[in-house]
Amino acid sequence: MLALVLPMLGAVALTAACTVGEDRPGAASSSVPPTTASAPTNQADQPSSSARPRVTIPTSAFVELPPELRKSPRRATPVADALPTMCGNEFGTGGRQVTASASMTVTYKTPGEPDSSVPQGMIHQTIFTFDGDGASDYMRRLRGSVQACPSYKEAGNPVDVEGRAVPAVGDEALLVTRTWAETSLNGERTGSTASSQIAVARVDRTVTVLNDQGWEGTSGNPAILDRVVRDSVRTIDAWQR
Secondary structure: OOOOOOOOOOOOOOOOOOOOOOOOOOOEOOOOOOOOOOOOOOHHHOOOOOOOOOOOOOHHHOOOOOOOOEEEEEEEEOHHHHOOOOOOOHHHOOHHHEEEEEEEEEEEOOOOOOOOOOOOEEEEEEEEEEOOOHHHHHHHHHHHHHHOOOEEEEOOEEEEEEEEEOOOOOOEEEEEEEEEEEEOOOOOEEEEEEEEEEEEEEEOOEEEEEEEEEEOOOOOOHHHHHHHHHHHHHHHHHHHO
16 A cells, blocks of 8 residues: 645646546546657746756656556556546646656556456556756645645545555655545445545656546555556656666
């Protein structure tokens, strides 16, 4: 298991995430519009070209699932669609110290299930690169934002939020767990709860956000997310070397 909004402190927010939209909390859409993985975030978040060189985030910087978990290959995703939202735009507050951002999505299956089976979930991964202390500042703001958002409503339903630090993952890491009353596909309460997690890890001046969503409103898989965030840190570290 792993874990993750204070005022933006002059930050220019990214567009709010679209993955949860009008669906139940944690619901994953079956298709995501493509984009270019190396594309920077909104122009408002970008410094002028004379201030610093352009940073490109290659596809190789993103994690890829092992064959036994991979339902479909990773694919490029708009940053605004990949980032989660809770009480506000907690995960899109990188500000002008962001030098680049890009997102990709991987779809995973239950280990041992055939390729024809229904997916178990999706993980949307976003990578931010920062200037100066921007990455540390982002993590500090995020910790405060999670503390300030113990619960929120999604599509009218309450969602409880719990965040905790994750030791020995990158330079620092947070895990945010969201829990809500589970409903069936027709919207009726089942009497159980469902949950999904968001893992955020910093590697030097780079931060990755991994938004795990169970398929069609079901729970995500914490064990798979734990493995993916650790693999993501190693992949980013290798890219930076």
